[in-house]
């Protein structure tokens with residue numbers, strides 16, 4: 001058995017076991033009872049502000065790392081330079097949302113009636129408060145998002161007038177920017193808002209924006225791929241994912257469950273990735289949440305980041321087209337080597353921080369094993385997982401030869417009939433809003449200043465290190 005196949009077997013069997021001992025003790029049993037998220041935040045924020053203030057007073061000048069010349073030329077990889085409260089990524093274990101691993105979140109977060117996947121509304125509550133919500137608290141978020149979902153007419157008109165050659169992500173980013181006409185943060189700032197109020201208005205805009213995204217995203221989808229079929233309105237008795245799936249035009253229970261999982265998995269991946277960092281950076285200049293999130297989404301549109309969601313499926317389709325249905329491992333190896341030799345990356349593989357298989361990949365794999373074990377594309381993805389890591393190890397360049405979330409996402413969507421790969425990153429973006437906007441609320445709550453690291457040119461850097 002190859003190295004990667006052995007790891008796959010070991011990881012699969014242990015993946016869904018939740019280790020209760022790993023649950024953060026500080027978070028167990030201290031749940032706030034209110035179902036109003038803003039009220040809960042009003043209680044939590046002063047405590048956290050005090051904690052950070054005292055921590056900084058004690059350890060403000062304690063050193064946490066060093067910076068080398070290579071780090072500066074190398075995309076700041078490894079520099080400890082950001083504080084992000086919502087999630088932390090461990091190179092080996094993967095993401096933890098407020099201390100909870102993905103399998104723990106899958107087990108503990110409330111589900112829709114009859115569903116098995118967590119509701120993204122619950123993850124939002126967790127990211128914002130640090131607490132696993134009750135079903136009632138999740139229901140209150142669903143209600144608020146349904147109530148806030150309406151989008152302005154000028155945005156609908158704009159979307160309806162975009163040419164079909166404009167990429168869905170460009171349409172998505174443009175609509176988000178145009179929705180800043182609704183920004184309560186921008187309005188209050190222009191009227192002289194006190195800085196202690198920043199987080200409240202950031203919260204209001206974030207709630208509005210997340211609520212509106214499924215409608216915006218489904219208009220884009222239906223304009224491009226379902227001509228003459230206007231989106232239905234929000235069903236106030238249904239959850240956020242159900243409404244999104246339904247407005248896209250998908251009613252199958254399987255697609256709705258896949259959407260709940262997809263929208264939960266893609267939310268947050270700590271603070272240094274392009275979409276999270278861009279949102280945080282632009283927000284630090286006190287641009288409103290609409291404009292800050294739009295910056296994150298233009299970043300997500302890059303093929304090395306969120307567009308890999310699309311690229312992975314484009315690449316898989318090429319494999320299928322070129323090699324046909326049943327593919328031998330050797331044929332597959334040859335195809336992958338050809339991709340590498342032509343100077344391209346294998347989309348969905350590698351990561352700047354992770355050094356093991358992404359748990360988000362494994363979650364989707366588990367979903368496919370349960371719901372679509374015989375899907376030919378799923379089988380191909382599993383076969384690629386068997387051969388690719390060994391090839392990337394042999395090539396010796398990628399620091400992480402294992403798959404990330406993007407290697408698997410498209411399979412779920414395509415199985416239920418969403419074949420339009422160019423759209424996948426929009427769905428990623430709808431989910432990512434939950435993570436980056438939760439963080440933005442805390443950025444403003446903690447009064448983080450405008451971001452402004454120091455840069456140098458090469459002569460100055462040479463002089464600094466005493467180079468000839």
Ligand code: CMX
Pocket residue numbers: 273303304305306308340344345346347348349350351352353397398399400404405406
């Ligand atoms: N296929 C081929 N080569 C790869 C590779 C892959 N999947 N991953 C990394 N490499 C190469 C890099 O291009 C780089 O080559 P050069 O030295 O010629 O420039 C070398 O290996 C070292 O790169 P690294 O330090 O391992 O990776 P980085 O931290 O620079 O980049 C990432 C990380 C994700 C951009 C990179 O692994 C990649 O391009 N992967 C494919 C695209 C992808 O899946 N992106 C999605 C990431 C998850 C997300 O953000 O959504």
